[in-house]
Amino acid sequence: MQSLVKVKRSQPRPRDRLDGLVGRLTVRLRSCSRALGDPSDSYLHVGTGVLRLKVDEARLKRLAESARTKSQLMKVVEDLGREIQLDYADFTTVRGLVVVPGASVKGNVRARLELSFVPSSGYVRSCLIRASEEPLEPPPSGQHGWRHFRIWSESLGFARESACDYTEGDEVCLLCDLFGTAGLEGLIAFADFVGDQVRLTSVDLPTGEKLRVAPPGSAFSGTITFTNLKAWEVGLLLYGMGLRSLRLGRPVLFGKVKYRRYPNYVFGVVRYEVERLELAPFSQMLEVEGLRIRPGSRVKGEDLDKLVRVLVGLARDELGKELLDVDEVGRLERLKA
Numbered sequence: 154m155q156s157l158v159k160v161k162r163s164q165p166r167p168r169d170r171l172d173g174l175v176g177r178l179t180v181r182l183r184s185c186s187r188a189l190g191d192p193s194d195s196y197l198h199v200g201t202g203v204l205r206l207k208v209d210e211a212r213l214k215r216l217a218e219s220a221r222t223k224s225q226l227m228k229v230v231e232d233l234g235r236e237i238q239l240d241y242a243d244f245t246t247v248r249g250l251v252v253v254p255g256a257s258v259k260g261n262v263r264a265r266l267e268l269s270f271v272p273s274s275g276y277v278r279s280c281l282i283r284a285s286e287e288p289l290e291p292p293p294s295g296q297h298g299w300r301h302f303r304i305w306s307e308s309l310g311f312a313r314e315s316a317c318d319y320t321e322g323d324e325v326c327l328l329c330d331l332f333g334t335a336g337l338e339g340l341i342a343f344a345d346f347v348g349d350q351v352r353l354t355s356v357d358l359p360t361g362e363k364l365r366v367a368p369p370g371s372a373f374s375g376t377i378t379f380t381n382l383k384a385w386e387v388g389l390l391l392y393g394m395g396l397r398s399l400r401l402g403r404p405v406l407f408g409k410v411k412y413r414r415y416p417n418y419v420f421g422v423v424r425y426e427v428e429r430l431e432l433a434p435f436s437q438m439l440e441v442e443g444l445r446i447r448p449g450s451r452v453k454g455e456d457l458d459k460l461v462r463v464l465v466g467l468a469r470d471e472l473g474k475e476l477l478d479v480d481e482v483g484r485l486e487r488l489k490a
């Protein structure tokens with residue numbers, strides 16, 4: 154039997170006092186577009202998960218009114234069953250605005266980090282917060298989740314202890330300390346990312362699924378705030394967005410149907426771009442490799458490129474071989490169905 158890999162846990166840092174870096178990132182999330190120099194034209198679907206049925210109400214009313222007997226009415230119900238169609242799965246909106254919910258962005262960044270950790274000396278840095286969704290054996294090619302498993306096989310191919318739960322114990326893993334878990338608020342908070350004049354369009358997939366999607370090049374903006382972090386942990390957050398050496402990250406996968414490939418559509422290839430990093434007036438000074446970012450100040454442009462490079466470097470130094478560098482889009486492209 155495979156032995157269970159332990160999750161490295163410790164007491165979360167205090168939430169009730171300020172100690173460390175406190176600030177905010179202003180971030181853009183954009184679906185890739187060849188017109189913008191990206192590798193593909195990619196649509197994005199971030200849905201509510203609610204499936205709607207489409208019925209011709211006027212016709213239904215007419216039919217129901219024409220039914221004189223119970224059996225005629227039953228016939229109407231039967232016909233109706235044949236006529237009901239799946240309506241387009243909506244893209245998320247909030248107060249009429251097209252948005253990618255903060256919870257979805259958080260889930261995306263967190264999952265990428267969880268899946269980027271591999272064990273060292275019998276311990277792994279992170280639990281899998283939604284472990285029930287993760288298969289332990291590689292699903293056969295073509296079955297649900299097989300691409301996900303292949304892409305992240307190094308971090309999914311072993312059994313680990315169950316997810317942290319702060320209502321049950323007093324220790325949590327690194328990512329639960331940063332992003333929160335049951336009974337523990339995270340130190341990193343994600344606001345909703347609001348679409349910048351995104352014009353949703355409808356696509357019909359060969360599977361019969363119908364989706365409302367944001368077309369290639371669609372951009373969404375939002376903020377990510379952080380409290381009481383160390384410099385390398387800010388670097389890890391950036392790493393989780395696919396940033397390496399510039400404020401513009403490399404292509405990563407996001408949202409629903411991101412692993413599937415169709416002849417005419419690519420889904421969920423996006424890039425994160427950090428436009429600004431600001432430190433709160435009551436933050437510690439950020440002093441790394443000759444860079445001094447004072448509390449209350451902000452960094453953008455080429456200075457931010459350099460800061461990203463330095464912070465990501467610190468995260469890599471801290472975590473060493475435990476932190477994988479998986480090019481998920483590249484791996485997906487190379488997978489054959």
Ligand SMILES: [Zn+2]
Nearest residue numbers: 280317326329
């Ligand atoms: Zn955990």
